[in-house]
Amino acid sequence: MNIEWLDIVLESFWILFKILLIVIPLMISVAYLTFFERKVIGYMQGRIGPNRVGFYGLLQPIADAIKLMFKEIITPNKSNKTLFFLAPILTIAPAFAAWAVIPFNAELVLADINAGLLYVLAMTSIAVYGVIIAGWASNSKYAFLGSLRSAAQIVSYEIAMGFTLVGVLMCANSLNLGDIVEGQKGGLLQWYIWPLFPLLIIYFISAVAETNRAPFDVAEGESEIVAGFHVEYSGMAFAVFFLAEYANMILVSMLAALMFLGGWLSPVSFLPDGILWLFFKVGICLFFFLWFRATFPRYRYDQIMRLGWKVFIPITLVWIIFVGFMMQTPYKGMFH
């Protein structure tokens, strides 16, 4: 009897330890992603970016974190206090929770569940509630406009994104992320990027829209609605939104790497597979996020809607039908 209890307790601690093993490196990568972003965009714009704190500015994210922690969290007078503090939590929780099913290689996964893809989709969709509640609870017109925009945008792009995932799942015959990667075994040419190329493009653009990054950052829209839904947040409450945004960026890049770019699989047979490949591919995806931000002007809210509903959803539908059709023909080997 006692032994059983001990087992359960130990097991829980072991899971907790594994969670920390994911969350802490994730937090650190978020911090350094912001540093990477400032450096990359800086060089693209003929500047050098942060270079004062620490060696080559490497301690800048730490300094930023400390600054944000010690800043006062101001609550607007007429805000709904409960919801005001609930919103950042609702935003960050799914952003971290989604990582539970992400496999880092064939064995390294916290929860190896069969509906992994579905779970990720559900988690990324929940994040929008945090944004809506933040905009509502702030009791500010700017924040409210931002959250309305965000809600409409995320709902529309969720559909396009969901359809691209349907394509992947047709090819892989599984919702388990590990199995999806294993389905791409056999070198560069076996990756789903080739049969599903249009879906990859749409997935990636939808991912940019999902994470509210430029050129789809209308929910923040610095020059229009100042900072959108988090205009009234300061200090750590703001930092949590920030953390969630960047964690989501890494998450969607991770998914792109897993689903289309072969995850931890090596592109050529003479090099071993490994987690470094995965990080490399995620890094490339993240670089695109930053590159977009330095290059493009911002879409208008209604133009984003038009792009999502009238362009992306039809294209994904057509391609899924095409893939389904091809799978019934002798060429199905191309689509596994």
Place this chain on the structure above:
Amino acid sequence: MSPESFVMKAFTMAEIKNYTMNFGPQHPAAHGVLRLVLEMDGEVIRRADPHIGLLHRATEKLAENRTYLQSVPYMDRLDYVSMMMNEHAYIMTIEKFLNLKVPPRAQYIRVMFDEITRILNHLLWLGAHALDVGAMTVFLYAFREREDLFDCYEAVSGARMHAAYYRPGGVYRDLPATMPKYEITKNRNPKEVEKLNANRQGSLLDFIEDFTKRFPKYVDEYETLLTDNRIWKQRTVGIGVVDPDRAIALGMTGPMLRGSGVEWDLRKKQPYEIYHKLDFDIPVGKEGDCYDRYLVRIEEMRESNKIISQCIDWLRKNPGEVITKDNKVAPPKREDMKEDMEAMIHHFKLFTEGFHLPKGEAYAAVEHPKGEFGTYIISDGANKPYRLKIRAPGFPHLAALNEMTQGHMLSDLVAIIGTQDIVFGEIDR
């Protein structure tokens, strides 16, 4: 509750009301201190009510209590992104009163710096406009070039922004033979400094010439980021359309008017200084939307560059005086003052009492980067104006904001504010 009243209540609850929103003055796209009270129907703007006066510094009133020369630096601070052009209009009004003859070299220098100023202004406009629409890289590219132009300002007048360089009867001094150079500091090693100083070895004219050769390539760079960008086009084509008749009726001038297809430019229509001797074109738009105004201004930068290089050629060949010899308005040379009693008296009188303008009134205007910038002086014969009125081009443009934004969305408002190239220094004065 009777069924009717229940229905009535349901309807009144479902009544959709417009709401008002306060836009600015603390807003990233307010271009300083613009405050708008917006009446919004969801995201759509029904009425935009600009509130001005937050940067009012009473320039016109201050000028009434100062000698004519003392007001010159106030002009810099009107439209603080096209400093020398503001001085130019003011100086020209005084010259009109006195029928002063300006030495041709001074005229060429003025025109050259006017065009440098036009590029300065358009670069800031381009950067700010693109930033408002969400493209932030252009802003930093534009500021890279502005740095060089500010160095020209610094070389010629000692100040990087508020130059106070033009004088009634000419300019303060001739173009310098050397350029200010970067120095080796803790953060700049010798190699870096050598690279930075590479084009600063010769005179100011050499530096400007080098700039005119580099500049078209820079403009191409901005254009690759914007002109054919689909998002940029979606955000600017068909936004804030003003048809030619309306543009004239609203009192628009400059690129705002030319963007609508009206070929009106004071440099061609009422040439002042030596513009009639120069070869340049006036770009005009067609549709009168934000995109056309963008193209017009981009083209104007290229034309200004052409004018600058023509001025450089002339200035190289023709040394000479840069300010009138009439010591009633221009100070005598320092050396003369040491020996010549007359010069001494002139100097003293000029810097205490100043000069008097004859009784009457005059208006002179220049083609400012934003439109027609003019000053109107009424003189009662004293050493300071009885009344100074400044015609700021931005004022009628801002007044047209309501008409231009009707029915557009909030994001378009930002694009329209950007396209108007609003600077509050001149609007609030």
